[in-house]
Amino acid sequence: MSASSSDAGMQPVGLVMRTYSNYCDVRSGRCTYRCQVRGRLKLDRQAVLTGDQVVLEFIGGDRAMVTGILPRRTALTRPPIANADLAVIVFTAKSPPLNLGLVDRLLILARSEGLATLLCLNKTDLAEPHELALVERHYGQTGYELVQTSAKHGHNLGTLVERLQGRTAVLAGQSGVGKSTLLNAISPGTCLEVGELSPKVQRGRHTTRGVRLIPVGDGLVADTPGFVALELPQLEPRDLAGLYPEMAQHRSDCRFPDCIHDPEPGCAVKDAVERGEIDSGRYRRYLEFLHELQARRKY
Ligand SMILES: Nc1nc2c(ncn2[C@@H]2O[C@H](COP(=O)(O)OP(=O)(O)OP(=O)(O)O)[C@@H](O)[C@H]2O)c(=O)[nH]1
Ligand SMILES: [Mg+2]
Ligand SMILES: [Zn+2]
Known part of the structure; x- marks a missing residue:
């Protein structure tokens, strides 16, 4: 069996690539196992998250059970992911319309959890130059890096890929901004479902449902479901x-x-x-x- 082992008890450990309601896919060594989760862990408030390092117990054939979760370096609840070190905040100037309040909330969330952040302004092909310049001005003084991309035309994707190397990144942002389209464009062979915007209100349709890790070069990037609104974290x-x-x-x-x-x-x-x-x-x-x-x- 090609599973890697934890130092402690030589039990195999793996990385949760994707979670479903009752099971998860765990990569260990060169294989990915569909695993059940031990009941005790399901009841725990700390349910298994995508990105978790977990302890596995093999129960015959290629079947395995998740029996423990290793301590997390970071944990976000919205979107739910463990051990990410970079939040890529994806947003658009148009379709869906610019929502700076949501971008600011995501920046607060990511920084309060200790994640590095990168702003990704996608769909530059749809916006006028002055609209892009406006966004640049908004964030120019903040010190955050801003990458402008068009997933549709392959614009600036090399810069994005560079920033993702050696990291576990999470794409976060409103529904319909193009998170899944970006990942499809930068990870050959990946075919995530993408959805048209509703024509009337120019809103996304919540196409992506679960959180899923995709390898990009030597980094890992999580696609996540978009949202409409976002609560601030518990902060003084x-x-x-x-x-x-x-x-x-x-x-x-x-x-x-x-x-x-x-x-x-x-x-x-x-x-x-x-x-x-x-x-x-x-x-x-x-x-x-x-x-x-x-x-x-x-x-
Ligand atoms: N013109 C243009 N359209 C884009 C671009 N990127 C994505 N789209 C389109 O935007 C729509 C939404 O894209 P998705 O990738 O499904 O968006 P998402 O952020 O994953 O949305 P959720 O999964 O609902 O959170 C699709 O019709 C894409 O083809 C882009 O750079 N330019
Ligand atoms: Mg999506
Ligand atoms: Zn003051």
Whole structure:
């Protein structure tokens, strides 16, 4: 059997490539096994996630049972994936329409879990140059890298593939932005289902259902189901600004050391917004999120 073993008890371990409601596909050595999950683990809050390193027990033939989950380096619940180290946030300027609030929420989520982030503006073939320039301006001051791609025309896919090497990445974003199409384009032989947008509202149709890992070069990339809205993670309001790189660098210049850059006088972040050094839309949405977190604490 070509399964790899864990150091501890020499039990075979494997990587969960895909999860279904009652079983999962686990890659171990050069084989992929369809595995049942031991009942105890299903009941546990920590149900098996795609990306998990799991302990296997072979139960005859090619059949195996997942009997344990190794400690996770990272874990996201939306989209659900374990051990990813890079979040690729896919969005569009058109079809579906630009939704910067959702992009900001995803950035917060990824950073709060300690994942590196990359912004991928897809469907550049559909947007006007000034619409693309607008997005560049929005994120130019943040320090996040932005890659502009067209999965349809193969534009800039080489840059994207480069960034994915040696990593476990997760593609996250609204339904219909082209996550599955991008993966099909950069991983030869992959044939993930893609779906047309609904013509009236230009929304995706939630084509992808489960989270699935696909090898791309020597990296792994997870395709995930898109969503319409996204809740902020459990965060203390005072910790929110720390997740904005462009705010963190001004923080030490605020008059009050515990400044949350909202009502306080002498706030260096607000000054930077005034001077145009921090995008005013990003700051406005920061305040929205801050108030959302504060309201949550009252209940
Ligand atoms: N014009 C254009 N269309 C694209 C591009 N990328 C994807 N599409 C189209 O956008 C639609 C949605 O693509 P999907 O790959 O299914 O989107 P998704 O993000 O995986 O959506 P969900 O699985 O629902 O989350 C399909 O009709 C694709 O052909 C692109 O770069 N340009
Ligand atoms: Mg999809
Ligand atoms: Zn401040």
